[in-house]
Amino acid sequence: MSQKSTPANLLSRHLILFVTGDAPRTRRARRNLAAALSEAGIDGWPREIDLLEEPRQALDFGMFATPALLRTGEQRPRTVLYGDLSDEATLSQFLGEL
Amino acid sequence: MTPTQKDQVELALVKRATGIRSLDAVTRGGLPARGATLIVGEPGCGKTILGLQILAGALSRGEGGVFMSFEESSTQLLRNAATFSWGGLLHDASRCEVIDAKGMKGAEFAGAFDIEGLLAMLASCANRVEGTWIVLDGIDQLLRHQPDQEQAIEQVAQINDWCERQGYTLLLTGKHSGDRLTRPEHLAGIEFLLPTIFVLSSILVDRRLHRRFRIAKYRGTHHDPDELALLIDDDGIHLPYANTADEEEVMASSQRIGTGIERLDDVLGGGLYQGSTTLISGQPGTSKTTLAAAFVEAACERGERALFVSFDELASRIVRNVASVGIDLQPHIDSDRLALQTHTSWHSLAEQHFMALQQRIDEVRPHCLVIDPASALLKASSAQSPHIALERLLDRTRRDGITTLLTSLSSDEDPSDESTLTHVSTLADTWIVLRYEIRGGERNRALSVVKSRGTAHSNQVRELVLSSCGVDLADVYQYGTEVLMGTARVEKESEEEAARQRQKREREQRRRFLGRQIDKTLLQISEQETELQRLRAELEDESAYQGSSDRELARHHETIRQRREPENTLNREKRQTRRQEDGQ
Structure with a gap:
């Protein structure tokens, strides 16, 4: 897993990436997210939840398609971006609101 | 895999x-x-x-x-x-x-x-x-x-x-x-x-x-x-029309059950076949419901269970109305032999009615079923032909051996139009048509059996007579090529009775007259007989007199002759004759 190590950073507190093992779209999503974060100059990597390992997490978070990027925060409503994050504009807008 | x-x-x-x-x-x-x-x-x-x-x-x-x-x-x-x-x-x-x-x-x-x-x-x-x-x-x-x-x-x-x-x-x-x-x-x-x-x-x-x-x-x-x-x-x-029943062939019953009207049973050759379907069609007021009520009453009196489904007429009103013609349904309702139910025809789709009827049949398990009128079911809204509901229902009742009576309202505009009910009538084993005969300012109910499968039924139209004593059929009066009913029938019957009485009286008079003539003639014969006897007697007297008179006359002539001829001459002749006889 190509997780960049920035312990207790902003990203891991407010972002969760739901994945399924090492599926092609999961890999693509990681690649697209990494590129977007790099582009935005953001360090760190979100928390990842593998639904193949922890299927009940899908229920708990209401995530029924993968990959999915969940943004949480005490102040703001939670939002989700589904898919392999290949839509750069949508992804950068999503991250921009972080 | x-x-x-x-x-x-x-x-x-x-x-x-x-x-x-x-x-x-x-x-x-x-x-x-x-x-x-x-x-x-x-x-x-x-x-x-x-x-x-x-x-x-x-x-x-x-x-x-x-x-x-x-x-x-x-x-x-x-x-x-x-x-x-x-x-x-x-x-x-x-x-x-x-x-x-x-x-x-x-x-x-x-x-x-x-x-x-x-x-x-x-x-x-x-x-x-x-x-x-x-x-x-x-x-x-x-x-x-x-x-x-x-x-x-x-x-x-x-x-x-x-x-x-x-x-x-x-x-x-x-x-x-x-x-x-x-x-x-x-x-x-x-x-x-x-x-x-x-x-x-x-x-x-x-x-x-x-x-x-x-x-x-x-x-x-x-x-x-x-x-x-x-x-x-x-x-x-x-899915009410799904075929959930077994497709097994069921045996047709040859047992007949009464309609509740004895003379109607006679017309039908002994009653309705058990498990058969009967359609009674007629205009409003031709007593379809009354016949149906008589049918369920008879079933209950035989100890059977009956289900009477009425569309748009309240159960209590039916009980009251048929009581006026001597049909008492209340005791049978009280004893649970009769289930009398009212459904609102406009309220449901034909399929819903069908399903509700199925459920009621499941609950009551009746021997006899009445749907009054089944035409209400056919009027109910349906995307398919509403006849399907009825066909399915009748298929069910036949399989279960439930003797079913459907009534159907025929058109008021054209009461003679029996063809509007063709579809239903083809489903029915027996089809009874009720209609009004209007004559001489009155309506009378006429009943005829249009068809009855497997039965040598009477083809005659009969008058349906309702009274507080019950429902009955009367033979109609044949008048030339027409049939007379009601008052016309009664009038015609009394006219004929009067004529019969008159004829009877005339014949009686004639007989008496002839009797008198005979008596008179006999008397004359008797008088003539007496005359005859008198004449005969007279004739006899006359004959007797004539005889004695002739003899008197002969004697007289002899006396005279003897007197005229002498005795000797006579004796000599006699002796001479005698000798001649001896000499021979």
Whole structure:
């Protein structure tokens, strides 16, 4: 897993990436997210939840398609971006609101 | 799965019963035990209810299941389910998992996605509840976000294959906008992929919603491909016209039962065959209900159970009205031998009436059934021919040996038009027509038996006579080529009686006259006889006198001669004659 190590950073507190093992779209999503974060100059990597390992997490978070990027925060409503994050504009807008 | 294994699975298609009797009948046993069944339809056709009901049925049999909705929240689902008799079953969290995936509907997507996570979650849930049933309600709401439609279709195939492998019975529901396609709008091509597809649809007829069910596809098994009416009531979904009965041939009974009117039984050659169907048609007021009431009264008096279904007339009014002609139904209602029920014809679709009647027959198990009038059933709104409801019902009553009497209102404008009822009359074994005969300022009820299968029935029209003593038939008066009834009949009968009396009197007079003539003649004969005797006597007297007179005259002449001739001469002659005789 190509997780960049920035312990207790902003990203891991407010972002969760739901994945399924090492599926092609999961890999693509990681690649697209990494590129977007790099582009935005953001360090760190979100928390990842593998639904193949922890299927009940899908229920708990209401995530029924993968990959999915969940943004949480005490102040703001939670939002989700589904898919392999290949839509750069949508992804950068999503991250921009972080 | 290898192709060989797959072939084997397909060869032996195992089905899993849904517990919805009519659905299991049209699918010949239920849904494929492994794999997906797609249910497509417009909004409001009952897709979700069907899914919930199937799951509730599984729960009632001790099976477990998972329901995942992409359309409604869990709360909404359970609230909707609570309106049905089985809704409470879905609250059993130990065997039932209701998953709220409504949030997926408006979610934001940035590229293609996988469903492996979804399947892993479903497997986990199914495992927890030890379930074999999975319902994915509104799967199209998720898959329409897939940028490439091909991928969406592949994922449906993926779900289907996964269920086949895992041994899950899966229901997928999807919407379409009423173009009568067999697939959800966003899933073009899915219809070729899945082996089992049900289509639900709805149409408005006379401003009423009619729901329909059709098996568009059920690969590898016999099924009923007809579009069938679908009803939703408190017990959920029903397909009232599904053939749930055995198709076994039933023996026709040769036993006859009374109609409650003795002379009508005579006309019918001894009564109605048990298990037969009789149609009584007639204009309003021709006593159809009264005949029907006499029929059920007779049944109850034989100790049988009867069901009298009245459309649009209150039960209490029927009891009151027929009591005026000596038919007392109340004791039979009190003793539960007679169930008298009122249905409102406009209130329901023909299919709903049919189903309600079926349920009543199941409850009452009657020997005799009356539907008064059955024409109300035919008037009820139906997308199909409403005759189907009646045909199905009569098929049922024949199989169960229920002697059925239907009444039918014939047209007021053209009372002679018996052909409007042709369809019903062909279903009936016996057809009795009641009509008014209007003559001399009065209406009289005429009864004739148009047909009666298997019976040498009388073809004569008879007058139906109602009085407080009961219902009876009277022979009509034949007057030339016409028949007279009512007052005309009574008048004609008294005229004829008067003529008969008059003739009788005339004959009597004639006889007396002749008697007198005979007496007179006899008297004359007697007088003439006396005269005859007198004349004879006179004649005899006359003859006797004549004889004595002649003899007197002879003697007189002898005396004179002797006096004139001397004695000697005479004696000498005598002696001479004597000697001559001696000498010889």
